[in-house]
Amino acid sequence: MKPDRRHWLMVSPAQALLVLVLFVPALYVFWLSLTRSTYGKSPEWVGLANYATVLGDPYFWRALWNTAIVVNTIVFVEFALALGVAVLFAGWIPWRKWMIAMVLAPYAITEVVSVVIWKFMMDPYGGPITNALASLGLPPLDWSVEPSHGLALVIVLSVWHHLPFTFILLYTALLGIPRDLYEAAQVDGANAWKQFVRITIPLLVPAMLVALVFRYIFAFRIFSEVWLLTGGGPARTTEVLAVYLYRQAFRYADFGAGAATGWLMLLASLLMGAWYIHLMYKKMFRHDAT
């Protein structure tokens, strides 16, 4: 059935918020990216100069590179772990509801507190994990000095924080696989590994796609973890795109370069999400037949 005036009225508050708070500002960012402006100065048209500045800035490329490494590692490590935990939980587990509650817990924690706790556990002088590593004869993670260690800690933190999300998606999808498929396979003499590869994985593909792309899009925005842990330092070596943008815009007050970075960031994340959104849109909002 076609919507009438009342239905448009029902949709309008949601759409109004999206247009005013997200869409118009996004267009304004684009215009800003073509101008030069700072605090208390009106914007002046400069064409593509900001893009040239940003693309010519080695710090931008470092941030892009760091983002690519961090995002890919986070998404795939998290995915592998979540799949393992989901398979574990699909079998027999004591006190299932409580166990799931425990696994979900990090979801409720703010990034700020998770940074605090991991910073503390990894403290080079007496943090519990540092001590545990030392008792195994391993060196401490020197995350405040060594850039790669800093980024590694960002990855651990982010995986810890978002594992519940990926886990729940995969776990509920696993529970949705009909039991009789496994019984039939058992009758045919397929062992556990074969069953996993031939039944579980193929039937899990849609949920896996959802989990991967959702996490890609969200991991791409990573800001707080990096900002609070290393601040992008030492010497801007651990910056990611969001941190680079923040620094350009709010610290160096170069709104044009910040906006250009924003638009480049947007392009990158849109490119990653594009085909998936297309699929989702086809699945979700096409029911014209009814």
Add this chain to the structure above:
Amino acid sequence: MTPPKPLLNPRLLKKWGIGMLRMLALAAVLLWSIYPIALIVSMSLRAPRDILSHGSLWGVSFTFQNYQNLWKRWPDFFTNLTNSLWVALLATALTLVVSFLAGYAYSRRSGKALTASAFFMIMVRLLPPIVLTLPLFPAVNWLHLNDTKFLLVVLYCSFFVSLGVWIMKAFIDQLPRELEESASMDGAGLWQTLRRIILPLSYAGLISTAVFVMVFAWNDFLFAFIFTTVDAKTAPLVISEMVGAIDGVDWGILFAAATLQLLPILAFVWMVQKYLIAGLTAGSVKG
């Protein structure tokens, strides 16, 4: 003659072995998920001198001294917690109203224009928040909304409206249309049908939506960091300031503040766990 029976059945042994491995894996998962959180709470309850020396969760000292210190050194923290609460509650309420209405329309009607607006809704969800803070900053200053709870409420709601509508649509899709048809035969108007029939039946969807907004609004750092300075500061922002305090980090106070910030939301998430799971499933897979 039959061969002698082995003392331990090898198949049984294998089963036990796998069972043991599974329990070990479970223990590792639990340690990973819950130890860091338990450590915060445990640390907040011990004497400051014991904080750096022990990674164990109990058996050290037990005192509320850190909480007293927090009260003395950061008296405003409790105002910030109240700010967080108000912002989270209002953002949730606003998102629920807006998403319920739109979710209903998207569930029951279709057509090119409506589909296009739904597509738009998903598209804008892709905009990274940090990119939008940049143009919003001057606009917010111009409107004198800087450092207000109202602004945070509107921002959090806007960023969760897409997900909310999506979840509400998925839940309302499951309600049979006959309900509304018979109601309209009885002469009930659209608003009446919505309020009397659809609203009470879609509480599960409303709770799922509420979990996501609530958790986000209570925990957000980015928007609070950029748009608040004094009055509207929320708890996570102040905790981040404690980390960066110039006179060095006082871990005891920090853990006390973190505990007060995390326990309410953790309790909430555990209470509505069922709906959180249902919402995640409806919001992404079911489509």
